[in-house]
Amino acid sequence: MNTTLGGDKKDRVLLKSNGATTYFITDIANHYNKLSRGAQKMIKVWSADQAGQIRRLRFALSHFCDPDKQLSIVLYQMVRLFRSREEVKFSKRKGQTLTIPNLLELFDVDAVRWLILSQSISASIVINIDKEKKQNSKNTVSYIQYYSRACRIIKNVERSTKIHECKNFNLLTGRCERRMIVQMLSLEKLWHKINYSGIHLICAFLNSMAPLFNS
Numbered sequence: 001m002n003t004t005l006g007g008d009k010k011d012r013v014l015l016k017s018n019g020a021t022t023y024f025i026t027d028i029a030n031h032y033n034k035l036s037r038g039a040q041k042m043i044k045v046w047s048a049d050q051a052g053q054i055r056r057l058r059f060a061l062s063h064f065c066d067p068d069k070q071l072s073i074v075l076y077q078m079v080r081l082f083r084s085r086e087e088v089k090f091s092k093r094k095g096q097t098l099t100i101p102n103l104l105e106l107f108d109v110d111a112v113r114w115l116i117l118s119q120s121i122s123a124s125i126v127i128n129i130d131k132e133k134k135q136n137s138k139n140t141v142s143y144i145q146y147y148s149r150a151c152r153i154i155k156n157v158e159r160s161t162k163i164h165e166c167k168n169f170n171l172l173t174g175r176c177e178r179r180m181i182v183q184m185l186s187l188e189k190l191w192h193k194i195n196y197s198g199i200h201l202i203c204a205f206l207n208s209m210a211p212l213f214n215s
Contacts, residue, residue: 006059009052028060035065044073051075076121082128107132111141118203144210180212 001024003012014025034042046053058067065071081088081098090096103112111132118140119125132141172178187205194201 001056001060003056003059006062007055008059012056024056024060027057031057031061031071032064035070040070042071044071046073046075048075048077074121077124079125079127082126082130084130103127110145114141114144114203117199118207120198120200140207143214144206146210146214150213176212176215180209183209183212 001012001014004010012024013022014028015021031042054073057073058071061067061071079090079098081090088096088098090098100112103115106129107115115127115132116125166172169181172181183205190201190205
């Protein structure tokens with residue numbers, strides 16, 4: 001396929017001389033299958049070192065869809081792991097890798113989710129094992145969970161008690177109360193900036209909301 005027409009550095013082989021198919025044609029077929037089954041939007045989550053494959057794939061898909069509208073590729077940067085203030089170097093060749101099951105041996109599921117979602121995909125994901133293991137106010141997951149528990153309490157109250165709308169905000173004289181309201185009002189503007197690649201903005205909002213709530 002003449003993928004150089006789409007900006008690729010060289011044309012790509014689809015069928016080898018012995019008749020065997022390449023991974024590229026299998027990947028094309030996989031995307032075609034998704035579209036033929038009614039997919040309107042395909043979101044691919046790739047590692048940053050796969051960025052060189054984007055142009056060839058978009059060119060191939062342009063033959064049967066509009067990749068500008070129907071394909072989005074999210075590139076995650078590499079993970080940096082720190083232990084005892086020193087960075088742990090990864091190497092596939094030496095077998096020094098970190099998988100999700102490895103992380104789950106160190107942290108619970110909620111902590112792993114937060115570690116990944118709270119950091120922008122445009123920067124390296126930094127995991128500090130010693131810091132995240134501490135169950136105190138410096139550990140974000142343990143701090144945020146109190147806000148989550150309070151939300152559940154409010155939901156339970158709503159089921160059993162009628163909550164009246166506040167019509168006089170002048171009654172809220174506490175500085176912390178007012179700061180919380182201002183912070184909550186900022187969520188609407190923030191929401192318009194959030195998409196599948198900006199989930200970390202929600203985490204940042206919760207991170208700023210929790211200390212106000214807990215104070």
